[in-house]
Amino acid sequence: MPKISGYEIHDVRFPTSLSGDGTDAMNTECDYSSAYVALLTDSDLIGYGMTFTIGRGNDIVCEAIKQVSDRLIGKNTQVLFADMGKTWEYMMSDPQLRWIGPEKGVIHIASGAVNNALWDMYARSENKPLWKLIVDFTPEELVQSAAFRYITDAITKEEALAMLKEKEVGKKEREAKVRELGYPAYVTSAGWLGYDDEKVARLTKEAIAAGFNHFKMKVGADQANDLRRGKLIRSIIDDPQYLPKGSAPRNLNSEALRGKNAGPTGAVLMIDANQVWDVKQAIKYVEGLSEIKPWFIEEPTAPDDILGHAAIRKALKPSNIGVATGEHAHNRMVFKQLLQAEAIDVVQIDSCRLAGVSEVLSVLLMAAKFGVPVCPHAGGVGLCEYVIHLSLIDYIAISGSMERNVLEFVDHLHEHFVTPCSINSAGRYNVPTNPKEGYSIEMHKTSIAEYEWPNGSYWVGARKNKALSLIKSIMMSEGPVAPIVIILIFILSVAMSFWMLLL
Ligand SMILES: [Mg+2]
Numbered sequence: 001m002p003k004i005s006g007y008e009i010h011d012v013r014f015p016t017s018l019s020g021d022g023t024d025a026m027n028t029e030c031d032y033s034s035a036y037v038a039l040l041t042d043s044d045l046i047g048y049g050m051t052f053t054i055g056r057g058n059d060i061v062c063e064a065i066k067q068v069s070d071r072l073i074g075k076n077t078q079v080l081f082a083d084m085g086k087t088w089e090y091m092m093s094d095p096q097l098r099w100i101g102p103e104k105g106v107i108h109i110a111s112g113a114v115n116n117a118l119w120d121m122y123a124r125s126e127n128k129p130l131w132k133l134i135v136d137f138t139p140e141e142l143v144q145s146a147a148f149r150y151i152t153d154a155i156t157k158e159e160a161l162a163m164l165k166e167k168e169v170g171k172k173e174r175e176a177k178v179r180e181l182g183y184p185a186y187v188t189s190a191g192w193l194g195y196d197d198e199k200v201a202r203l204t205k206e207a208i209a210a211g212f213n214h215f216k217m218k219v220g221a222d223q224a225n226d227l228r229r230g231k232l233i234r235s236i237i238d239d240p241q242y243l244p245k246g247s248a249p250r251n252l253n254s255e256a257l258r259g260k261n262a263g264p265t266g267a268v269l270m271i272d273a274n275q276v277w278d279v280k281q282a283i284k285y286v287e288g289l290s291e292i293k294p295w296f297i298e299e300p301t302a303p304d305d306i307l308g309h310a311a312i313r314k315a316l317k318p319s320n321i322g323v324a325t326g327e328h329a330h331n332r333m334v335f336k337q338l339l340q341a342e343a344i345d346v347v348q349i350d351s352c353r354l355a356g357v358s359e360v361l362s363v364l365l366m367a368a369k370f371g372v373p374v375c376p377h378a379g380g381v382g383l384c385e386y387v388i389h390l391s392l393i394d395y396i397a398i399s400g401s402m403e404r405n406v407l408e409f410v411d412h413l414h415e416h417f418v419t420p421c422s423i424n425s426a427g428r429y430n431v432p433t434n435p436k437e438g439y440s441i442e443m444h445k446t447s448i449a450e451y452e453w454p455n456g457s458y459w460v461g462a463r464k465n466k467a468l469s470l471i472k473s474i475m476m477s478e479g480p481v482a483p484i485v486i487i488l489i490f491i492l493s494v495a496m497s498f499w500m501l502l503l
Contacts, residue, residue: 001078002041007069010036011062012443013055013453014381014413015462026220026274028194031055032381032413033453035062035110036443037069039117041077047121048442051113051352052380057106058453064110067097072114081122084145088358091115092147104330108355115356116386120438129432130357130439131392135175139164142397146361147332154336160365167400174396182428183391184214184256186270186406188379190233191217197232204236209244211427213237213267214406216298220273223288230269230292237267255403261293261320272298275328279308283315296322296345303328309343324348327377331355335363339370347374351386357439360390361398368399379410384421385440388429416447 013033035058039047053061071094072080080087091111092103101107123130134142143160187210190203207215217233219226236242240249243265250257250266260268271294277285282300297316301308303325313323326348329335338344347367354360367374374394376387387407395402407429414420419437422430432440450458474481 001076002043002045004039004072004075004077004080005042006040006073007066008038008040009062009065009069010034010443010448011058011453012036012448012451012456013058013459014416014451015458016412017055026276027054029055033058034381034443035065035113036448037065037113037117039069039072039114039121041121045077045121045125047117047119047124048438049113049115049117049120049352049356050382050441050443051109051116052383053109054380061106061110061113064106065113068094068107068110068114072118077121077125080118081125084119084122084358085143085147087118088115088147088356089149092355103333103355108330109353111355112352112359113356115358116352116439116441119357120441124436124438127435129389129434129437131389131396131432134357134361134393135171135396137397139168142361145358146365147355147359148362150333151336151362151366154340155362155366155369159369163365163368164397167397170400171396174400178392178395178402179431179433182424182426182430183388183395183402184406185212185409185423185427185429186214186216186268186375187212187409187411187427188216188272189410189412190215191229193218193221197229200229201232201236204233205242207427208237208242208267210423211244211425212409213250213265213427214270214295215267216270216272216408218274219271219289219297220276220285223285226271227289227292230271230289230294234263234269234292237269238263238265240265258404259320259322260295262295263293268295269293270295270298270324273300275299275302277301279305279311282312286312286316286321287319290319290321294321296324298324298346298348299327300325303330304334306334306337306341306343309338310341313343313345322346324375326350328353332359332362332366336366339366339372344372347372348377349374349387349390350377351383351390357390361393364390364394364398368394373401373405374399375406376408378408379412381413382417382441382443384409384414384429385417385419388421388432389439391429392431416443416451418442418444 013031016032017029033053033055034050036050123133126133139161143157148157187207190207252262262268279301286297300312309323322345324346325344327350349360349363376390378384378387391407419434419440424430450456
């Protein structure tokens with residue numbers, strides 16, 4: 001079997017701040033970025049992985065990826081793949097790198113990129129998409145692949161094994177069902193804070209026409225404005241005239257909609273504050289939005305504040321508004337405590353804030369044991385490509401249910417991937433089926449060449465344009481500035497000519 005022989009790392013940044021994409025109450029100028037790695041072997045087998053950031057700092061993650069990858073050089077892939085749980089523990093336990101975590105921050109998300117690249121390589125070596133590799137595991141193999149250190153007070157390997165064995169029944173049928181129907185999704189891109197009302201209304205109508213019935217809106221900058229925007233979205237999603245031709249309102253008493261504050265057409269609204277509030281502030285602010293009937297408030301406060309989330313959930317219970325979090329929950333222990341403290345109604349794993357597939361598996365197992373649905377965080381760049389695999393693993397092999405789950409979808413930047421994710425006409429993710437696509441995260445080489453920071457062709461062009469527009473604005477300006485600049489340029493040119501002659 002091949003040995004790992006090297007790596008390529010790329011700092012890839014997309015200029016999304018120019019369009020207001022991804023704007024929320026906390027993150028106002030995001031350039032969606034990928035700290036991207038290709039793990040190379042002494043054969044033609046390659047594993048691709050990445051983690052997501054929103055711009056500055058992506059270079060720091062790339063450096064950490066290099067340090068994490070260095071420890072895999074020379075390793076036999078057969079040995080690594082034979083026990084992915086043990087491989088994960090090896091990756092987490094560098095005797096020196098561990099100090100700058102442990103299991104959190106830059107080093108952890110860098111480890112996520114590398115662990116994901118290893119899983120991608122494993123799936124490619126078996127000629128299966130990643131989800132299929134894992135759902136075809138025996139229960140023993142799946143348990144062996146997960147990260148159990150520090151969570152055995154919430155779930156033991158024996159308990160996990162018993163759960164998975166129980167779910168063996170019906171696995172084939174579930175796989176066939178989701179291949180046929182797709183996996184339920186929701187849309188976020190209609191409700192970003194940087195968009196004006198006209199754009200929000202247009203995107204919401206487009207999302208309904210595309211088959212979606214769960215919608216998320218960003219909140220937290222201004223309560224009155226949020227209420228107004230929420231009413232605008234509600235006025236559209238609750239109006240049967242916008243439903244796709246021939247489709248009737250959904251059944252409000254169905255399991256899929258139970259307790260979600262669905263409107264008359266069966267539409268569900270969620271709100272997301274991206275961590276802006278203190279605990280009491282969160283409660284007051286969200287109570288003030290109860291008129292727009294959200295299913296849950298996402299990230300109401302600091303992501304590490306487990307008891308804060310529990311307090312918010314308890315206080316919002318009478319208003320029938322739930323709490324969701326997880327995109328910034330930096331390891332499985334945070335999820336363990338959120339579940340133990342009954343702090344959340346929805347688990348929102350992130351595919352690369354957790355340190356890769358092995359740690360995600362442990363959170364999926366805990367969520368199934370506690371009976372809390374997993375609705376992964378996605379969007380950004382590459383996250384949608386990743387998470388469909390994780391939700392398929394959850395549905396087919398672990399929780400056995402997708403009825404109440406919805407997987408985030410944002411229709412941005414998919415064109416940069418060799419095997420992009422896709423949505424069917426019912427607003428559900430299609431199942432990735434290409435046996436060569438691994439974890440679906442391989443990026444086009446042309447995209448890397450264009451958007452690599454700081455010397456990709458896009459960024460070089462952007463700097464040139466900025467310099468030219470600066471010169472243009474000086475030349476167009478009234479008053480003495482333009483003539484002074486022209487005289488200075490003239491003097492500088494003459495001085496340089498003389499200097500060249502002297503040389
Ligand atoms: Mg969010």
